[in-house]
Amino acid sequence: MENQQAIFFQTIKAALPEYQNMALSIAEELGISTNEAYKKIRGDSNLTLQQIIKLSDSFNVPFVYSPKQSLSVTFNYLSVNEDLNMVNYLKDLLDNLQTIKNSKQKHITITTDDIPVFHFFKYPELTSFKLFFWANSVNNFEVPFNSTFLSDEIIEISKTLHATYLEIPSTEIWSKDTITGTLEQIRYAFEAGHLNDTELAVKIVEQVKYCLTDMNMYAIGSKKTIDPNHTFNWYNCDVLGSIAYLVDFKDRMACYNRFNTFNYLRTEDQSYCLQTRKWMQGLIMKSVSFSGQGEKHRNKYLYSAFSECDKLLQEIGQAQG
Incomplete structure (x- = not known):
């Protein structure tokens, strides 16, 4: 119990803003004295x-207990009902991201064969299409897509998600086909008649190109904003195997594994997270760096990606003609 309690308080401490005193916060939440709060933090008194x-x-952090010799891992996930309430889904995503951002030390490592959603959220039409496609992956495209698919509230949450992600140091490991998934979704929706507005289809593809241009700028400076603390490292690895997000704090880690197209499983099981980190570090060793001086490889990758976008734009134009 003592070890789990110590880890629990480390988790709380990592989630608190720097200006917030943990002992005072614990005392206030539990209705105990500050002295008693310190005893619990030190492990002299059990919770x-x-x-x-x-x-x-109160602090939105889990207390993780695993019996000795247990090989099981506990995951949490956001349960999305059949009507796919995107507002709740995005709010939950934003809560998680803001908790990471507000932590004293943090870093996100992403392995993905699809462009990370946070880059999409800068562009309303692309965001609308992506969430439309996700929603209809289970509803089988009951209605065609149009630019009014999402509410103003969802668009605003998406923009906040994008801005928040830019302020978190990150490493992204893309596969050679990372751009392909989104382009194939757009192609399928257009050819099947679910995206029948040609001008809108063109705009969505153009916004994918804008995302790639953003990535290029981040990679050139190895940072996502003018703040040097918002570091960015970009790699390319031919074979990844899964889409995973690893959040590395000073005293703990959290892992998010994507499933069912758009949802994710989350765990703070430290053994599992450590294995994931070692796997990601191994991938980086086998990867080509696109950041900083990796201009040659980055330009080659982006040239191919832009060509794929232009090919799709040409197909859309020919269909219109």
Whole structure:
């Protein structure tokens, strides 16, 4: 219990803003003295089950317990119902991202064969299409897509998600086909008649190109904003195997594995996260760097990606003619 309690408090500490005193916050939430709060933080006094639940709810951090010799891993996930409430989905995503951003030390490593969604969120039409495609992956395209698919609220949340991600140091490992998934979704929707507005289809493809241009700028400076703390490292690896997000804090890690097209499983099981980190580090060793001085390889990759975009634009233009 002592070890799990120490890890629990480390998790809480990592989630708090720098200006917030943990002992005072614990004392306030549990209705105890600051002295007693310090005893619990040091492990001199055990938390009760009710106190664990209260702290977990208050600071939005899990208390993870795994029996000795257990090989099981506990995951949490956002349950999206049949009507796919995108507002709740994006709000949950934003809560997770803002918790990461507000942590004292943080870094996200992403392995992906699809462009990370946070880059899409800068562009309303591309965001609308991507979420439309996800939603209809289970509803089998009941209605055609148009630019009014998403509400103003969702667009605003998406823009906040994009801005928040830019402020978190990150490493992205893309496969050689990372651009292909989104382009194939656009091609399928257009050819099947789910995206029947030609001008809108062209605009969506153009916004994919804008995303790639953004990536190029981030890679050139090895940062996502003018703030040097918002570092960015970009790699290309031919074979990845899965889409995973690893959040590395000073004292703990959290792992997110994507499933069912758009959803994710989340765990803070440190053994699992450590294995994931070692796997990602191995991928980086086998990857080509696109950041900083990796101009030659980056330009070759982007040239191929832009060519794929232009090919799709040509197909759309020929269909219109």
